[in-house]
Amino acid sequence: xxxxxxxxxxxxxxxxxxxxxxxxxxxxxxxxxxxxxxxxxxxxxxxxxxxxxxxxxxxxxxxxxxxxxxxxxxxxxxxxxxxxxxxxxxxxxxxxxxxxxxxxxxxxxxxxxxxxxxxxxxxxxxxxxxxxxxxxxxxxxxxxxxxxxxxxxxxxxxxxxxxxxxxxxxxxxxxxxxxxxxxxxxxxxxxxxxxxxxxxxxxxxxxxxxxxxxxxxxxxxxxxxxxxxxxxxxxxxxxxxxxxx
Amino acid sequence: xxxxxxxxxxxxxxxxxxxxxxxxxxxxxxxxxxxxxxxxxxxxxxxxxxxxxxxxxxxxxxxxxxxxxxxxxxxxxxxxxxxxxxxxxxxxxxxxxxxxxxxxxxxxxxxxxxxxxxxxxxxxxxxxxxxxxxxxxxxxxxxxxxxxxxxxxxxxxxxxxxxxxxxxxxxxxxxxxxxxxxxxxxxxxxxxxxxxxxxxxxxxxxxxxxxxxxxxxxxx
Numbered sequence: 216x217x218x219x220x221x222x223x224x225x226x227x228x229x230x231x232x233x234x235x236x237x238x239x240x241x242x243x244x245x246x247x248x249x250x251x252x253x254x255x256x257x258x259x260x261x262x263x264x265x266x267x268x269x270x271x272x273x274x275x276x277x278x279x280x281x282x283x284x285x286x287x288x289x290x291x292x293x294x295x296x297x298x299x300x301x302x303x304x305x306x307x308x309x310x311x312x313x314x315x316x317x318x319x320x321x322x323x324x325x326x327x328x329x330x331x332x333x334x335x336x337x338x339x340x341x342x343x344x345x346x347x348x349x350x351x352x353x354x355x356x357x358x359x360x361x362x363x364x365x366x367x368x369x370x371x372x373x374x375x376x377x378x379x380x381x382x383x384x385x386x387x388x389x390x391x392x393x394x395x396x397x398x399x400x401x402x403x404x405x406x407x408x409x410x411x412x413x414x415x416x417x418x419x420x421x422x423x424x425x426x427x428x429x430x431x432x433x434x435x436x437x438x439x440x441x442x443x444x445x446x447x448x449x450x451x452x453x454x455x456x457x458x459x460x
Numbered sequence: 461x462x463x464x465x466x467x468x469x470x471x472x473x474x475x476x477x478x479x480x481x482x483x484x485x486x487x488x489x490x491x492x493x494x495x496x497x498x499x500x501x502x503x504x505x506x507x508x509x510x511x512x513x514x515x516x517x518x519x520x521x522x523x524x525x526x527x528x529x530x531x532x533x534x535x536x537x538x539x540x541x542x543x544x545x546x547x548x549x550x551x552x553x554x555x556x557x558x559x560x561x562x563x564x565x566x567x568x569x570x571x572x573x574x575x576x577x578x579x580x581x582x583x584x585x586x587x588x589x590x591x592x593x594x595x596x597x598x599x600x601x602x603x604x605x606x607x608x609x610x611x612x613x614x615x616x617x618x619x620x621x622x623x624x625x626x627x628x629x630x631x632x633x634x635x636x637x638x639x640x641x642x643x644x645x646x647x648x649x650x651x652x653x654x655x656x657x658x659x660x661x662x663x664x665x666x667x668x669x670x671x672x673x674x675x676x677x678x679x680x
Contacts, residue, residue: 228673231586232594232631261591270551270591272672288676289589291486293505293555319505319558355556444678 218252218281221267225277229285233269252281259285289387292317292417294353299373301382301415302361304344312340314348314361317384317417324348328362330370338375345377345421347413376413380423381434386441387418400440403452404433470660472612477579477671479587485563487588491580493612495570498577500584504560512559517552524564524577538574538640542581545598545628545638549582551591560590571615572600574626574640579664586672595631597664599657600624603645609653611660625653629661 220235256262259271260283269275273287292300294316302314305321312324324346329338340346348361363373393400393414404410410424410433420437424430432455440448473494482488485501505518512519522543524535546562562584564577578598585592602613602621610617618624623643627636636654645653 228669228676230595230631230669230672231592234632259591268593270593271589272586274676287589288480288587289486291504291506291588319507319555355554 218254221254221275221283222277224275225283227275228273229269229275230272231268231270235267237265237267255282257282257284259287286388290384290418292387294318294322294350294359294417296350296353298353298416299347299349300361300417301413301419301421302346302348302417304340304342304346307340307342312346314346316359316361317419318359320358322350322359322361324361324363328364329374330364330368340375344375345382346375347373347415349373377421380411380413380421381430382419382421383434383438385418385420385437387416389437389441390414390416390418390420393420399445400448403449404436407433407452407455470611470656470663472660472663473614475664475667477583477667479583479671479675485584485588487584487586487590489580489583489587490567491576491583493572493576493579494614495568496572496576497567498573498580499565499567500577500580501563501565502560502584502588502590503563504588504590505555505558506561508557508559513557516556518550518555518558518560520547520550520552520560520562522546522562522564522581525566527566527569538577541574541626541628541638541640542577545578545596546581546585548637549592549594549596549630550585551593554591569615571613571618572598572626574598575600575612578626578628583668583671586668593632595665595668596628596637597631597661597668598626598628599660599664600626601653601656603643603649603653607649609649609656611656623649625650625657627654627657629658631661631665634658634661 254267259273261268261270269285271285271287273285275283276286277283300316302316302322304312305315306313310326313321314324316322326332326337332338346363348363350359351362352360363370365371392398408424408429410422413421422430422433424433476492479489481490482501485503487502488500490499508519520543522539524539525531526535562581564580575598578596582596600612602610602617603623604610604621623645625641628638630637
């Protein structure tokens, strides 16, 4: 089957311009139970007709049955719908807050998009506050819009936060690795010391531990995870657990 | 009457490349050809001034800083060559009303500067994760006084040549995306230089692939 051409390349490094061509099936057999499998393209892959072209350099990843995407290293965030991000409130004008999410333009957050907010009961949000919010509108043509409530009107962990912690900027790949279901980095961190972590998909992480020193240690560790390989990282964690600083 | 090197192989200087070496830009790369060395940094997609915004695509700005002195008219024409090539390879319509900034810093110029800039630019754009429809590379050819074609000339070879040409070649169909020429040459010599450049571009693209593979190998 044609998808096998792609499946052979899973785990390989591909460059923009690499192309996969699927032969189109001209005849449809009425008695066939098997439908021709069409690949579903994720980030970094573009499909036009029966051609699939790689548009970002990275490693080809696969999720059965036929979802493919390019796993690439990137620092700059591009807003996408339903992603949760950490934003910094930059201005308050009338009914809307302008929030900096690290993208090409600022996102807007309505004051009514908080749990329990009404026109009389306004949320306590000041310029400079950190908000954990989700995109409801995020495409290349429109201004991105954020909300701090989920579909049923509950906050679900979103909203204003931030006293006493440290905000860091890391690569988007590290954030995805932290949020993955079985994350090595997260399980290693859990064994160090108790800390509070807010992870935004725009590459921003907020950390707070019981002392300032522990907060700084964790933030340095997270920032170095970008450049260390897995064995080097485990070595660092082990050194810290033994008490060396 | 001319001669291309007797073996079918085009000889280029030794390449070197490193990606993600600067901490501030969203993408960065340095490219070395022999002694010529250029560093590139990419910022974007970022906010753009309303006066410069384009409603349906990103605005690409290229800045080339020479090693010594301020940028002048020669740098501006080189910037335009690089900008036209990048605009043809990038998928700019994915980021309307955004800005992409590419900054090239010349670290050392020992000939073939424009092609080194193009190569550094391509690696930096890839490093920044910007969507591209194809890769591109730059190859410079010099036609010597006795008519022989030298690919990837040094500064001394460039000085003694009677014509100097730089071509940007794309990775999918090996076609010429941009050409910048200086000096006097015949139509046939031009076509031969294009053929030499296309052959040399294979080596450059293979080098790109090996570099990116090496970069991702430590995370795999």
